[in-house]
Amino acid sequence: MRSLLRRRSSDANAPSDALHHVRVDPRTKSLTKRLRAGEVAVIDHEDIDRVSAEALVAVKPTAVLNAAKSTSGRYPNLGPQILVDAGIPLIDDLGPDVMTLKEGTTVRIDGGTVFDAAGSVVAEGTRQDDASVAAAMEDARAGLSVQLEAFAANTMDYMKRERELLLDGVGVPRITTKIEGRHVLIVVRGYSYKEDLAMLRSYVREYRPILIGVDGGADAIIEDGLKPDLIVGDMDSVSDKTLRSGAEVVVHAYRDGRAPGLERVEQLDVPHVVFPATGTSEDIAMLLADDKGAALIVAVGTHETLVEFLDKGRSGMASTFLTRLRVGGKLIDAKGVSRLYRHRISNWQVTGLILAGLAALIAALASTPAGQAFFGILLARFDDIWSWIRGLFGG
Structure with missing residues (x-):
């Protein structure tokens, strides 16, 4: 354990004598659903990605306590800089002890040290700032070649295992939603999805596309005042209310038959079909739309660049690269449309x-x-x- 004196001297400008309630969850995605402004987020998230960081910033916690390293050095992930830029203290690499905190208890944070209400040290870590994040990013860029090799290997592996699905559509389930000849709008809760979805309202009114929400993307569709026709995913981030909205549900399962979201859908007594596939949920949404004859596929919030694939933090993201090749000219990415065009009246x-x-x-x-x-x-x-x-x- 690091010296308390050394930690305090390195973070001399940090607060505080204030006590703050904590919310504890190893999964950032789950934590942000119940985290409230002014509380402390306690997570175990190696390589915090951009989407997770933006979700945390939106809630406005007092601080983020991470049991893991927010940047491991595998690749230049975007999350830590977003938190630092938002002025949210990020205490990094606190170790497993910080995860023993009970939900709702109070802690005091002094520099990189976390104290409980009685004043005892819970864990010590490193408080990140612009300089430390920049240094970590520089080191991560130096090791990016290793990740590129792994990405290429995963791409080849996925192509071998899912050749029949990619080339012939073998394994795509039957659905009742009629897609043939229609436009399809696929919404993923990714980068800038809210802004881009808002910019597409006139397109939605004019073309009436089939609306497919990928997990939490279905909630985003409803939040925008629309109704999803299909919900695709492992059902780990979509609300019960949305699952009961009347949309057709396609549960993403692994090739070995495991389907993490199946039990939840069955408990809610929601009609559904199962789609076994190795890739990500956004992959199977695209493959489903393409196989059922979509005339055009418009994607919001999906991953399209190499850095975004790596920032997702999953080796399986290589599947998205091949899926995009499979769908081909039907696919149009709406990402960034909110920045490309804005109404300006002089x-x-x-x-x-x-x-x-x-x-x-x-x-x-x-x-x-x-x-x-x-x-x-x-x-x-x-x-x-x-x-x-x-x-x-x-x-």
Whole structure:
């Protein structure tokens, strides 16, 4: 265990004497569902990814206590910098002792040291800042070649195991939702999904695409005022209410038959089908839409770049690379559309709209007897004022 004196001296500017309630869960995704602003998040998350960090920032915790290393050095993950930029203290590499904290108890944080309410040391770690995160990112970039090799190996392995599914659609279940010839919008709770989904509202109104929510993406569809037609995934991050919304449910299972979300769906008595496949849930959503004859597949929040695949922290993300090759020209990524196009109205445009409105109002009034009488009185009054002005100058 590190020296308490050394830790305090290295983090001399840190608070605090305040006690804060903790929420404890090794899974960040599960924790953010019950975490409240002002509480301390206690997680065991190696290589915090961008989506998890953004979910934590949205809740506004007092601090994030991580039992694991927030950056292991395997690849340059994006999460720690997001937390630091948001001003949320990130105490890193605290070890398993911090996970023994009971939910709802209070802790005090002093630099990189965590104390319980009685003042005893629970765990010690490293408080991250801009400099430490930058150094960790530099080291991670140096080791990126190893991850690239692993990614390539996983891609080849997936192609061998899922060749029949990728090439011939073998194993795709039958569903009742009619997709043939329709547009399909697949929503994943990934990067910038809220902004991009909002920008697609006019597209949704015009084309009425089949809406597929991948796990928590189904909740995102409902939050946007829409209703999913299909819910695909292992059901670990979608709410019970959404599962009961009437959408057709496709449970993602492993090739060995295990389906983590099957028991939950059966307990809720929700009709469903099972799709056994090795890849990710967003993969099988794309393969399902393609196999059932979708004319176009629009993806929101999905992973598309190498860094994003690695940032997901799963070797199986290599499957998404091949799935995208399989779907081909049908797939359109909507990611970033909110940054690509924003409505901007200049002052001249606003002035023009006001003048056009006034012109239309005047024309409408002039076409009625009452309007004509009003303009007659107005012109007569103007003529009186003009005569008075001329009289002043003439005098």
